[in-house]
Amino acid sequence: MSRSRFILRYRGRGPTPDADVARVSAVAEVVVVESTAKMLLVESAPALLQALVDSLDDWVMAPEHAFPLPDVRRRVERPPDVSDP
Amino acid sequence: MAKRIETEQYVLLPAGGLRAKGRGVSVETRTFLRSAETLRGTEGVMIDAHQVPMRVLDSIGPDGAKLVELPAQSMLAVRSLLPSLRLVPVRYYTPATAPLMQVATQAARAMAAAPTITIKVLAKTGKKPVAGAIVVALTDVENRVGAQGVTDSEGEVELTLGTASVEIQALYVYPADAYWTLRKKNLTITTGTVINLLSLDLGSTDALRFFYGSAELTIGQGVTVGVLDTGIADHPDLVVDGGANTVTGEDPKDFGDNGKGGHGTHVAGIVAARGEAPTGVRGVAPGVKLRSYRVFARNSGSASNFAIAKAIDQAVLDRCDLLNMSLGGGSADPVLTAAVDDARAAGTLCIIATGNDGRQPVSFPAVLGSAVAVSAVGRKGTFPASAAEVEDIASPYGTDKKNFLASFSNIGPEVDLTGPGVAIISTLPTGHAALSGTSMACPAVTGAAARALAGSTALKKKRDGARSDAMVKALLTTAAPLGFGPTFEGHGLPMPE
Numbered sequence: 001m002s003r004s005r006f007i008l009r010y011r012g013r014g015p016t017p018d019a020d021v022a023r024v025s026a027v028a029e030v031v032v033v034e035s036t037a038k039m040l041l042v043e044s045a046p047a048l049l050q051a052l053v054d055s056l057d058d059w060v061m062a063p064e065h066a067f068p069l070p071d072v073r074r075r076v077e078r079p080p081d082v083s084d085p
Numbered sequence: 086m087a088k089r090i091e092t093e094q095y096v097l098l099p100a101g102g103l104r105a106k107g108r109g110v111s112v113e114t115r116t117f118l119r120s121a122e123t124l125r126g127t128e129g130v131m132i133d134a135h136q137v138p139m140r141v142l143d144s145i146g147p148d149g150a151k152l153v154e155l156p157a158q159s160m161l162a163v164r165s166l167l168p169s170l171r172l173v174p175v176r177y178y179t180p181a182t183a184p185l186m187q188v189a190t191q192a193a194r195a196m197a198a199a200p201t202i203t204i205k206v207l208a209k210t211g212k213k214p215v216a217g218a219i220v221v222a223l224t225d226v227e228n229r230v231g232a233q234g235v236t237d238s239e240g241e242v243e244l245t246l247g248t249a250s251v252e253i254q255a256l257y258v259y260p261a262d263a264y265w266t267l268r269k270k271n272l273t274i275t276t277g278t279v280i281n282l283l284s285l286d287l288g289s290t291d292a293l294r295f296f297y298g299s300a301e302l303t304i305g306q307g308v309t310v311g312v313l314d315t316g317i318a319d320h321p322d323l324v325v326d327g328g329a330n331t332v333t334g335e336d337p338k339d340f341g342d343n344g345k346g347g348h349g350t351h352v353a354g355i356v357a358a359r360g361e362a363p364t365g366v367r368g369v370a371p372g373v374k375l376r377s378y379r380v381f382a383r384n385s386g387s388a389s390n391f392a393i394a395k396a397i398d399q400a401v402l403d404r405c406d407l408l409n410m411s412l413g414g415g416s417a418d419p420v421l422t423a424a425v426d427d428a429r430a431a432g433t434l435c436i437i438a439t440g441n442d443g444r445q446p447v448s449f450p451a452v453l454g455s456a457v458a459v460s461a462v463g464r465k466g467t468f469p470a471s472a473a474e475v476e477d478i479a480s481p482y483g484t485d486k487k488n489f490l491a492s493f494s495n496i497g498p499e500v501d502l503t504g505p506g507v508a509i510i511s512t513l514p515t516g517h518a519a520l521s522g523t524s525m526a527c528p529a530v531t532g533a534a535a536r537a538l539a540g541s542t543a544l545k546k547k548r549d550g551a552r553s554d555a556m557v558k559a560l561l562t563t564a565a566p567l568g569f570g571p572t573f574e575g576h577g578l579p580m581p582e
Contacts, residue, residue, distance in 0.1 A: 007391045007420045034333050034391075038398055038427075039420070041333060041391050062418035066387035069315065069348055070411060070524045072441045072493045074221050074257050074473070077229035080247045 005033065005064040006049055008040040012058035016040070020056050027052060093157050094142070095172045097121070098150035098454070105148045113554075114169045115148060122147045132166045139163065160498060161571050165561055168554040171454025172498075199247045202276050206240045206258055209281035214240030217261035218282070222246065222274065226254045250275040257473045258282060262518040265508075266473035283469055285510060287517055288362035292464045292505035293355060293529055296578060297369045302359055305370025305535040307544065310356055311400035311408045312528070313393060314349030316379035318342035318514035322360030322367075323353055327403070328377035331395040332388075340377040344384045347513040349377065351520050352411050354512030355528035356535070366510055366517060369532025372539070376405060380412075388412060394424035401433045406544060406556070409531040410437040410456075411524035413448035421450050429455040432548030434556050436531045438523035440495040447497040457534075457557065458499050460574060461491040461506025461526035462567060468508035474521055477507050484568030494523055496573050502564055503574040504529035530579055537563045537581035 008024065010016040015037040024040060025032055029048055034041040041064065042049065053061045097118075099105045105115040117132070121141050124130055130139045138159055143152035153172075155163065164172050206215040220242045223231035231253070232244040253274055258267040264282040309326075317325050318341055328340035342350055357375045358368040378396035380388040393412070400408050408428065425435045436457045440448030451458040465487040468474045479492035490496070491507050506526030508519045534556070538544050543555035566577035 005391075007394065009394065009420045009423050011423055036395050036398060038424075039391065039394060060419040060423055062390065062420040064389050064391050065415060065418070066389050067393070067412050067414055069345065069381060069386035069388075070413075070438065070441055070522050072477075072522045073219065073259050074223070074255075074476075075229070076221060076223065076231045076233045079232060079245065080224050080230050 219259040221257040268473040306372035308535040309374040311405035315381040317377040322358040330379040370535035397424040417449040432552035438527040441493040461494040463507030500575040533579035
């Protein structure tokens with residue numbers, strides 16, 4: 001089963017409820033990589049995690065993804081075709 | 086015959102979610118949405134004693150979002166009168182089609198054995214070699230065909246262009262620091278060709294100094310600004326109060342420069358540099374308390390949504406008033422959306438760059454209704470005519486024809502403000518450089534916001550959504566349109582006293 005990284009964020013009042021965190025942590029196929037007052041960074045299969053999040057109140061979930069460093073400089077997209085006569 | 090007024094449809098909804106329910110929703114938001122529920126079909130709505138030509142067409146329940154129709158020119162007025170609500174244009178989605186794959190493998194294989202050309206980049210004055218400059222030589226500008234490389238300690242760069250002498254349609258040089266960029270069109274290069282760069286004069290009136298002048302060191306005092314970026318380097322022009330590194334697996338105390346070009350250091354200098362020409366530069370609000378939140382990993386050009394959301398949460402806890410986010414792109418995600426919404430509900434404003442995709446729609450997360458989205462303006466005459474930034478000049482031009490909306494800037498109805506973002510001189514880990522982007526416009530607006538808020542009643546309010554709304558109102562009242570139109574500049578350029 002392939003695992004990817006996801007972020008779970010608690011949208012309720014205050015920090016993440018201990019009981020919810022315990023439920024997530026108790027699932028053997030879910031690895032908690034990092035936790036903060038409002039979020040968990042986890043590794044899991046997406047379907048399994050989605051089902052778990054759906055069973056909890058006030059949580060949202062998103063895949064971890066990266067934002068690139070902004071850059072407006074021109075760049076080369078491909079080299080010249082030297083086979084041209 | 087009466088002139089027909091063009092109207093457009095929008096969805097009017099709370100800053101977070103679809104309904105005005107729960108924590109962080111102001112009384113003003115709930116009251117307005119409930120009153121609008123009773124106004125379906127009427128031709129106008131009273132908002133804060135102003136008659137607005139807005140028709141309510143549909144609704145998701147009394148506390149829910151409303152589908153409304155109003156003249157496009159009234160959009161800014163509604164957003165200004167109801168800062169706690171989002172006004173999102175109705176969009177229609179079409180199936181996405183996959184782009185055609187580019188096959189370049191064969192050409193790349195042939196290039197490995199092709200002859201190269203070595204050119205040299207020197208300072209125009211003194212003829213000192215310029216090391217670390219990116220040289221981009223395009224033989225076909227439209228299709229971005231060519232070669233690029235970085236100059237070595239002798240100022241030399243080897244370009245694999247297939248022949249020993251070649252016609253270049255456009256040559257660009259981007260120095261690491263200390264010099265202006267360069268663009269040359271239609272030239273022949275061979276080994277031994279020398280390119281000269283003009284030295285950067287820190288006393289130059291760039292677009293930032295043209296619009297905001299040189300601030301007293303006390304300007305912005307009482308305001309705390311967090312910069313979410315690549316970290317802020319130790320620099321004689323900068324004073325960093327503290328911060329955090331929120332990259333998973335890295336030292337949380339390492340919030341200095343991440344070793345990848347100094348983007349965050351440049352951004353920080355635009356907000357709060359405290360130097361003085363000819364050896365340093367001055368930011369828009371040098372009196373602010375400046376904090377660094379490093380979200381880009383060490384020696385990396387990418388930042389995860391987790392690191393960014395975590396930095397926002399931490400900056401709110403650290404009682405930052407304004408967060409500068411010169412980053413974005415890609416698809417929206419609910420976690421980062423929640424973090425920006427939560428910050429706004431906790432009295433902290435996220436000021437976010439619209440993106441540099443060339444007149445494309447405003448990027449995520451700047452597109453969020455809870456964010457302040459910033460496009461980029463430039464001004465002719467504030468950089469050399471030989472600089473690469475000449476290609477950023479494009480219509481529309483302002484009422485003052487020297488002002489232009491930068492060609493790279495993303496635009497749309499979500500733009501709140503514009504700021505100077507073309508060839509802006511600021512701090513880098515190795516010195517100073519002129520850089521361009523909505524990344525540079527964003528901190529200019531953050532600095533202007535700090536100027537507007539320093540000593541204001543908005544800043545003294547309890548830290549909640551109403552405080553954020555008051556800060557937005559205080560900021561927007563200082564904005565003056567430059568003449569581009571709301572899609573390009575929102576309310577215009579903030580020009581606080």
